[in-house]
Amino acid sequence: MQMEPDPAMRRITLSFDNGPHPEVTPFVLDILARHGIATTFFIVGDKLAGARAASERAHAEGHWIGNHTWSHSQPFRERGDVDFVHSEIDRTQAALGTLAHPDKFFRPFGGQGRLDGALNGCAAEHLQKGGFTCVLWNAVPGDWKDHDGWPDVALSQIQNLDWPLLVLHDINLAAMRHLDRFVGTLRDRDFAFEQAFPPSCLAIERGSPAVVLRDGVVAN
Numbered sequence: 001m002q003m004e005p006d007p008a009m010r011r012i013t014l015s016f017d018n019g020p021h022p023e024v025t026p027f028v029l030d031i032l033a034r035h036g037i038a039t040t041f042f043i044v045g046d047k048l049a050g051a052r053a054a055s056e057r058a059h060a061e062g063h064w065i066g067n068h069t070w071s072h073s074q075p076f077r078e079r080g081d082v083d084f085v086h087s088e089i090d091r092t093q094a095a096l097g098t099l100a101h102p103d104k105f106f107r108p109f110g111g112q113g114r115l116d117g118a119l120n121g122c123a124a125e126h127l128q129k130g131g132f133t134c135v136l137w138n139a140v141p142g143d144w145k146d147h148d149g150w151p152d153v154a155l156s157q158i159q160n161l162d163w164p165l166l167v168l169h170d171i172n173l174a175a176m177r178h179l180d181r182f183v184g185t186l187r188d189r190d191f192a193f194e195q196a197f198p199p200s201c202l203a204i205e206r207g208s209p210a211v212v213l214r215d216g217v218v219a220n
Helices: 024-035 052-060 082-099 121-129 150-158 179-188
Strands: 010-019 040-043 064-067 133-135 165-169 191-193 202-205
Touching (some): 010 024, 024 052, 040 052, 040 082, 052 064, 052 082, 064 082, 082 121, 121 202, 150 179, 179 191
Parallel strands (some): 010 040, 010 165, 010 191, 040 064
16 A cells, blocks of 8 residues: 655655566565555566566556557667557557556657657557557666666656656566665655656656657657
């Protein structure tokens, strides 16, 4: 159960990409449960069959489940053909089934945290027609490549953000061993954990384009 945030505290939202992983995702879930934090797991579709139980547990414990493409192989800026884009979105959504949040959360593959061209016109149109909510980010500390240094990078990235939406990855145990300490540091610095997303990180909301979609996220 998520703790109610103190309105006087700074808001932060955690999210986890690229899972599920049969060992790392449950490890992360244990930490989140101890701290009473609810978050969103953005699922890579072709990993779901190998660790569906972990995603089912996340869903049962109140975490939101989103779509993070089927293969996580190429950002849409690099490959924008209709068949590829539609397949990357639709195959994962179908695989998620009842695990998927009703708002149909989708997060594109940015590639090293890049926002420019994270969507192309084809993807944006398909997401709008399908009634999806496209969730972006404003802090990516690179835990997948810097297993020990990412907490310090994260603290630096979020210090001047009004409402950070942090992207972490439930795929590497060495990196996630720092999660418990990192969460404690955030609490010590008066951050309050929210499950909701900052409006500035929404490109599309329930099929309707948001302001950020018109500010250069889409590469035609």
